[in-house]
Amino acid sequence: MTPKEKKFDCIKFKEKLQENLWKKSGATTLDEYAAFLKTEHLKFSRV
Known part of the structure; x- marks a missing residue:
């Protein structure tokens, strides 16, 4: 796992999308x- 991948927060990403x-x-x-x-x-x- 790269340092960039470790910093990625799935919950924050989902909240931002919503x-x-x-x-x-x-x-x-x-x-x-x-x-x-x-x-x-x-x-x-x-579609």
Whole structure:
């Protein structure tokens, strides 16, 4: 394992991804965010 790999924190990475997706959705409530995730999932599942 390289020093760079040792510094990588999976939990922080996942939290940052979720934070960025929440911002992209423009949701103000958890229900709006869930609806956004559902529509995004449907877009990609049809491909």
